[in-house]
Amino acid sequence: MKEIILLKEGEIALKGLNRHTFEDSFIRNLRHRLSSLGKFEYSRSQSMIYCCPLSDDIDMDEAMDRASKVFGAAAVCRAGVCEKDFEEICRFAAEYCGEELSEAKSFKVAAKRSDKNFPLSSPQICMELGGRLTEKFPQLTVDVKTPDVTVNVEIRDKNAYIHTGNRPGAGGIPVGMSGKAMLLLSGGIDSPVAGYMIAKRGVDISAIHYVSPPYTSDRARMKVERLCERLTPWCGDIPFYCVPFTEIQEALRDHCPEELFTILMRRIMLEIAQRICSDKNISALVTGESLGQVASQTMGAVVCTDDVCRMPVFRPVIGMDKSEIVEIARKIDTFDISIEPYEDCCTVFTPKHPKTNPSLEQVRAAQASFDFEPLIQKAVEGTEKRIFKHD
Ligand code: ATP
Ligand code: MG
Secondary structure: OOEEEEEEEOHHHHOOOOHHHHHHHHHHHHHHHHHHHOOEEEEEEOOEEEEEEOOOOOOHHHHHHHHOOOOOEEEEEEEEEEOOOHHHHHHHHHHHOHHHHHHOOEEEEEEEEOOOOOOOOHHHHHHHHHHHHHHHOOOOEEOOOOOOEEEEEEEOOOOEEEEOOOEEOOOOEOOOOOOEEEEEOOOOOHHHHHHHHHHHEOOEEEEEEEEOOOOOOHHHHHHHHHHHHHHHHHHOOEEEEEEEOHHHHHHHHHHOOHHHHHHHHHHHHHHHHHHHHOOOOOOEEEOOOOOOOOHHHOHHHHHHHHOOOOOOEEOOOOOOOHHHHHHHHHHOOOHHHHOOOOOOHHHOOOOOOOOOOOOHHHHHHHHHOOOOHHHHHHHHHOOEEEEEOOO
16 A cells, blocks of 8 residues: 655745745755655645655655654645545545544545546545445444544545545745754753744754863763754754853953853854854854843843844744743753753853843953953864764
8 A cells, every 4th residue: 555745835835936946945855854764756736745655665654753844844644545536545545544434433524626627526525435434334423523533535636645634744934945044052941942943934054052171061062962963853954063162261250250251251152153154154143042031131131242243143032931932842852851950151150140231331341351362263263063964
C-alpha cells in the first residue's frame, strides 16, 4: 500500500506572483529535512505539496514528524494513495481506515473533488462511500457534526487520497525567504524561543554565544550547543559562533561602574555580533529580551543597548509573559534543556544593584573610559565556528 505526505500551504497560498519562489523554498527545505530518511518525490498542485516516498522502507512516522516542523504548511497529513476508481476507493478506504473505523461508534465521509471529470460529485461520494462503510462496519452510525472518525477522500489530478485527518503544520513561511539574522543564544528559556519565532517568519538563523571560562564551564557551553541542535528541526542548519568573552568581562569589572556592568556588557555583545555578521550577509540581530523581565530589559536599558546597533534588533518575545514563552519552549522541546542549572556569562559579576534606568550619556561615558577596542577585536578573532545540522 502506498502512502504519501500531503502538506497544505499556509500563508504561501496567499502570495501573488512570487508564490512559486515560496513554494520552491518550502520544497527545498522539506527535501533537506527528509533527505536522510530516503528519497522522496515532490510535486505541487492547488495549494498542496505532495511528498511521495520512492521506496517502501522509509520511516513514515519520522517523515511526518519532520515534515510537520518545516515552516510553510498550515496542515500536514499522511494519506493512502489509491486509483481514481470508485470501487477501488471504497475497498481501499475500508482497508486503510479499517482499524480506526472498527473502534469507532460514529463517522462521516468528507469528500473533495478537484478533478471535475470524476463521475461522482462530492455529495454522491459521501453518500455512496458512507453507505458502503456502514455495511462493512455495522456498529457505525453517521454523525456529521462530531464524528469519532472522519474519512476524507480527495479526488485530485492523478490519484485519490484517503486519510482520517490533518495535524497542524508548523505554520509560518519557509526559512530563507526573509533573509538572515544572528540570534544571541544563551542557555536560558527565552532566546531559543526567540530564534524559533523569527525562523518561523522565514528567517535563516545563525547563533552566537558568549562564554567566559573559567567563570562559565564547558558544560554550560555544551548546554547551549544542545539547545542549538534542538532548534534545527525548525530552523534548518544553524551556523554557531562561540565568542571568548572572559577578558572583556574582567575589564568591565575592573574599569567600569558596577551598576552599569550588565548594560555595558550587552552593548559589547551586540557590537561583537555585528562585526561577526558583517561579511556574512546577515542583516539583523535577534535576542530573547522581554520588556521589564529583568533590570537589563527595561525600556531605558533597551535604548542604551540599541545605541551601539547599526542593524535592527528583533525581539520577538518582547511583549510576552514568561508563562507564554515557556509554553512555546515546551512545544519546541527546548524547555527541559533550558532549565538545566548551568551558569551563563550574564550571571558572572552581576551587580547587586543594577541601574534600571541609566542615562545614555552616563553609559557612553563609562564605556569610553576604557579602551575596549583591542579586546573586542581579539574576541572577534578568537571566535570559533561550527555548524549544527538538522540530523
Ligand atoms: P534567556 O532566557 O534567553 O537567557 P534571560 O531572560 O535570561 O534570557 P538575559 O540573561 O538578560 O535574559 O539575556 C537577555 C538576552 O541576551 C538573551 O535572551 C539572549 O538573547 C542574550 N544573551 C544573554 N546571555 C547570552 C550569552 N551568553 N550568549 C549569547 N547571548 C546571550
Ligand atoms: Mg539568560
